Amino acid sequence: MPRPGHRHAAASLPWDVARELAHAASAALAPRSLPLSAADGTTLATPLVSPGAVPPVDRSAMDGYAVRGEGPWQVVGTILAGSGVVAELQDGQAYAIVTGGSVPAGTTGVLQDELAVLSGDELLGTVVAGQHIRLAGEECAAGEVLLPAGVRIDPSVLGLAAAVGLDRLTVIPKPRVAAFVTGDELVQRGASGPGQVRDAIGPMLPGLIERAGATCTTVTHLNDSRQELLDAIAGCEADVILVSGSSATGPADHLRAGLTALGAELVIDGVACRPGHPQALARFDDGRLVIGLPGNPFAALTAFLTLGVAALHRLRGLPLPTLPVAPIPGGLAGHPTSTRLVPVRVTPEGAVPVGHAGSAMLRGAAAADALAIIEPGPTTAIAARLLSLDPGATPWTF
Template identity: 70%
Template sequence: MTQVEDEVVLAVRRHAAAEVPWDAARERAYAAATPLPPRRLPLADSIGCVLATALVSPVAVPPVDRSAMDGYAVRGAGPWVVVGAVLAGSGLAEPLRDGQAYAIVTGAAVPAGTTAVLPDEHATRAGEKVGGSIEVGRHIRRAGEECAAGELLLPAGTLITPQLIGLAATLGLNRLAVTPKPRVLALITGDELTHHGPSSPGRTRDAIGPMLPTLITSSGAVEAAVQQLPDSREALVGALVSADAEVILVSGSSASGPADHLRSVLAELGAELIVDGVACRPGHPQALARFPDGRLVVGLPGNPLAALTAVLTLGVAVIRRLRGERLDVLPVAPVPGGLACHPRSTRLVPVRVGPHGAVPVGHGGSAMLRGAAEADAFAVLDPGPAEAIAARLLPLDPGVRPWGV
């Protein structure tokens, strides 16, 4: 070998020795981030965030006994004389006496002394009298039935869904204390990339840039921007210094080629390199660094499937922590027929999950997205000398939370 070839081999070996096991890389990425400071947001702006503090009911729900049916609030044994009507929003009626009834609608406050609500469909009315069979306490929503004042309803870290927003409104809340969504900026490097039309000799259509925005938002973050950069050290330095986001994804500059400037630029800017390569296939050149101001940089390989792997490995773990969420625990599924393991690295294989387990779809090379487009998960195969007959499942859509989480 020539001296240059020897240096390349040594560099590859050093990089391989520095690679972090796949599970450890996820854990390091999660630990590297700190949840963003809480904010109080209007209900509509809270969707998709998580609760920064536990949701505690300030009031009892319902605040008074309410009718659960349209019908008659009655007292005592029937038949009953109808002495009035109670409409929703009309406030409290006079207490009932034995043998009396009020016509009532669903949600209206039942008068004091009500024995039960007789539904319209079970009532027989003749003039001012109504009859029917009742069960004591039936069709009355009691005060505090859903929750009592001061009751803890949901813990901090709960994902805010439309249903949770509805519950908060029921409690009379207009704002929620949330951990806000982190902002993610994507930098796509590569002089060879074209952004319109097909690839050609010497030019490659960018597939990573169009893929990242949805991955970012599905992960629970806000896409700050996707910027295209030339293979220029100066351009990369400028973009990293000016990046106004908690997370910066850098695609195509994380390997060790002559146009891959990311690691040296990070060192120049004083960033701490937390992950320098991950022992997985595809996606091993990925990296994670943290600037002194707390901003996190995720280095993505230039091949599309490898870049997807890096986003799901390091990027999602970082975003989960910034959002104040737990790191996903991956479910296990059988692999009919088995899949070959790599002797030293974790394999991530595109699979389709069905009633019989995870079935590989093929086309899983680092430069290919055909398999991932057909799949709904990666089968995560731990290193080993043989075939795996079961595997953990890493959803390809970060918004899909694995069972058991």
Template identity: 50%
Template sequence: MTTLSWERARDLAAALACVPAPADLPLSEAYGCRLAEPLRALVPVPGTDVSAMDGYAVCGPPPWRVTGRVLAGGVPGQGLSGGEAVEIATGAPVPEGTWSVLPYEVADAADGWVKGVAARGRHVRFRGEDVPAGAEVLGAGSVVTPAVLGLAAALGHDRLRVLAKPAVSVLVTGDEVVFDGLPAPGRVRDAIGPMLPGLVAWAGGRVSGSARLPDGAGALRDALAQVEADVVVVCGASSKGPADHLRAVLGDAEVLIDGVAVRPGHPQILARLAGGALLVGLPGNPFAALGAAVTLLVPILGGPRRGEMSALAGAVSAHPRDTRLVPVRRGENGAVPMGHDRPGSLWGAALAEALAVVPPGWEGGQVELIELP
């Protein structure tokens, strides 16, 4: 299979972008999704007439005899008659017959009596005043933000009908990879596994599972057979070395991309598995994996494809045949290269705001900037 240009590979990945499917998710899993249907109030807010202030619920003109107390979550007790009051907390249900609530700040209370100026209806939040029962508060397509989650809960929802984010399963391979502590000589810490969940979430997906695999075709084949996800990301087995077994276990999969003319990240793979899921193979070097993920994984998940154009405010050498992805930060005179951009190091990417796309043979002029999360 012919190695694709970076532009062609990214366009092909975008053409295969996952289409979010409607799903009923608990509130704890719905953040960042879009509503698949309008959000309606299952209950009125407030659910009953409640006090908007700490003070006294009063009935009739002053003075008022204080007959009891009502706290938030309590019951209002008997209704009030003219000349009666109850001490009341913010959010507590007002007794039947309440004219208004007199705040502590303006109340003159002594010996079981209270007086003051209280306009009728003042400082009472009436049932359904904020949101009537059945009201449509947000339309389909709205993004589920933290405020939306709080609103949905207040309106009586435990679950939301949303367009679920594509599920991504991550398989990290390599006998040399360790996942905690200090690596011994000849070993390396896994840098790709910790990087992917944030990248996936930013691009519009969610990591639904992950596994750590030793080198070997058998372990990888077994893991792929058990994965249930929209997209499978295999880290560290996409090259053609003796420990890279991804191609050997693809079997009936349709290989769509086998290598992209980009540096870093040349040995990347895109395939469609027999069950329909897409597989993205990333190189084992961390910055190369990031470059490959930006090329294939991000567009598949519906993430941003096209960036702004900018001049480069620093020396950058173009590759004669491959696109280069260069970590940069925006400056007054253009994008400033961060350096530290070898395939095995994320230092430059950690300093950067974007990746500058430097075409093959580039001799100056503006380049595209791909935003980094």
């Protein structure tokens, strides 16, 4: 018989299936037009197209002199970066010019300052045709697609958008995530005492949410009250609602019954993994998702990385992340029926277990870089996929 307060593992979904279902449980959020200052971390909803050529005119790539023909040249003026169009150069003429300045028509090349010899107004040096000139349209032509839809917007993308003259981008915005941490036994300050447990999940969730590309709107602590939980969920307008500590089947676990009472569809009801098997995911008709996280801290972390990250990627218009494979020196034993999630440190030799992997422990996760995904079965895994403990990190390659 299953233990009281725990969902029977045989009724739970395989870990990979649960992750895929979490990604498929929703659709990307509706696109919005945002100023560049608010677009970092969002996803391009439409291709990034240059409205004009960049650069729009031929420009100097160096501080120096725009010259025509072979030297020596007579310096007849100066072109600053903000100068307008300058009259065409004649043979034997030169203009002093700064980086980014528009080169006059007829320019053979730009003689950089370090190689120029100036005697009065006479300039000496050697120039190769086209030297140090950024040609009009060199970076892109008008109407050219620079990036496809689905690209995550980072500072370099914002810089590119500004460089081609855009002030706004059409993006899939960051999902809004609210978290409710339940438990009469939890304390938020100081050490725990008899009958008390220091809340470790509440301080952990905002960083996880932000690193997963979403916005944490609130972390609220609730008592073990069904009505209090129902009211909190019903009144929450976030795209994703995280509930920790009420996802099992004990007398203080009200999430599943509460979701049924509110009319939500339970998409995932337990995952065959250790730790974290009581996790759940439900969906409302309006598209809001509720993810149930176990009350033990490491189990809650594994559940967020399993269901939360997958769901948030879909809401952001991104595919389910592919997990890299790493060798495991010494190997790791599998569980007979459940996927094991084991904290490991990533080294040049592979993924090395760090220990302290109990469902209530965060010591192992804090010392680790990733979770090794050990498939169920009696064999010892000598390689495993890696689930990064930082949802925003670039995957490793081996």
